Amino acid sequence: MDEPTGGRLPERLYQAYAFDLDGTVYLGDGLLPGARRLIEELRARGLPVRFLSNNPTKDPEQYAEKLGKLGLPTPVDEIVNTVVTMTRWLLDHAPDAVVFPIGEQPLVRALERAGVRMSSDPAEIDIVIASYDRTFTYEKLQIAFDAIWFHQRARLVATNPDRFCPFPGGRGEPDCAAIIAAIEACTGARCEANLGKPNPAMLHTALAGLDLEPGECLMVGDRLATDVRMALDTGLAAALVLTGDTKRAEVDRAAPADAPDFVLDRIDRLLPPAVWKELGWTENEG
Numbered sequence: 682m683d684e685p686t687g688g689r690l691p692e693r694l695y696q697a698y699a700f701d702l703d704g705t706v707y708l709g710d711g712l713l714p715g716a717r718r719l720i721e722e723l724r725a726r727g728l729p730v731r732f733l734s735n736n737p738t739k740d741p742e743q744y745a746e747k748l749g750k751l752g753l754p755t756p757v758d759e760i761v762n763t764v765v766t767m768t769r770w771l772l773d774h775a776p777d778a779v780v781f782p783i784g785e786q787p788l789v790r791a792l793e794r795a796g797v798r799m800s801s802d803p804a805e806i807d808i809v810i811a812s813y814d815r816t817f818t819y820e821k822l823q824i825a826f827d828a829i830w831f832h833q834r835a836r837l838v839a840t841n842p843d844r845f846c847p848f849p850g851g852r853g854e855p856d857c858a859a860i861i862a863a864i865e866a867c868t869g870a871r872c873e874a875n876l877g878k879p880n881p882a883m884l885h886t887a888l889a890g891l892d893l894e895p896g897e898c899l900m901v902g903d904r905l906a907t908d909v910r911m912a913l914d915t916g917l918a919a920a921l922v923l924t925g926d927t928k929r930a931e932v933d934r935a936a937p938a939d940a941p942d943f944v945l946d947r948i949d950r951l952l953p954p955a956v957w958k959e960l961g962w963t964e965n966e967g
């Protein structure tokens with residue numbers, strides 16, 4: 682079993698906290714130990730919390746509903762996922778583009794609501810969006826191929842870089858990287874932009890409006906290549922929690938430039954030991 686602290690724990694409170702969701706706050710349909718009391722305590726202290734996910738198969742409303750059902754009622758505007766960052770990026774960088782989303786309904790709905798023009802006619806597609814799409818078909822691949830290779834007009838962008846989405850019990854499901862690879866393989870195109878973690882765009886979107894220096898904020902997640910990378914590249918303190926995808930041995934092997942500032946066996950260790958003492962917390966509760 683992992684030693685409880687590892688000696689790299691926060692010794693102070695930060696001004697705001699950004700949380701990865703899967704493997705960090707919950708796993709499957711259960712909150713992870715300490716998640717609820719930690720987040721309630723941060724809120725009680727008036728410290729802003731934000732939740733981030735690379736998963737574009739739900740929209741923020743669905744995440745808010747899920748967190749509420751798990752006993753952690755959360756306003757929609759505290760949640761940012763790749764449905765949000767992809768839509769934002771299109772409005773900022775290609776507001777007049779005609780797009781073909783290879784994605785599920787939450788992404789398509791958000792694009793519709795934002796007034797983004799969509800088409801499945803390869804002759805008029807400017808941007809193909811690769812996403813985590815469990816309704817992916819050969820027909821969709823053909824449209825992307827024709828728009829990018831045959832008509833030589835469409836660019837390729839993606840919602841997130843994840844190879845697979847982990848499930849409890851060690852199983853998982855192919856994620857967006859598989860869709861990107863299929864399109865790249867047949868067209869020779871390269872994906873030009875990836876709007877999920879580790880792209881700092883996601884943290885910038887989540888922390889917009891808080892008026893805080895990045896160094897005053899902390900990001901915590903369970904993956905080195907996405908959560909920790911994004912925090913380090915954005916100037917936030919980075920914490921890795923060992924309740925999800927990453928084993929302690931992998932953290933120990935990480936190069937100094939890739940290593941998190943803090944390593945936690947459970948999420949509520951984000952509160953410094955002095956605060957645990959003040960609150961009378963023990964490991965057996967929460």
Ligand SMILES: [Mg+2]
Pocket residue numbers: 701702703704705902903904925
């Ligand atoms: Mg995660």
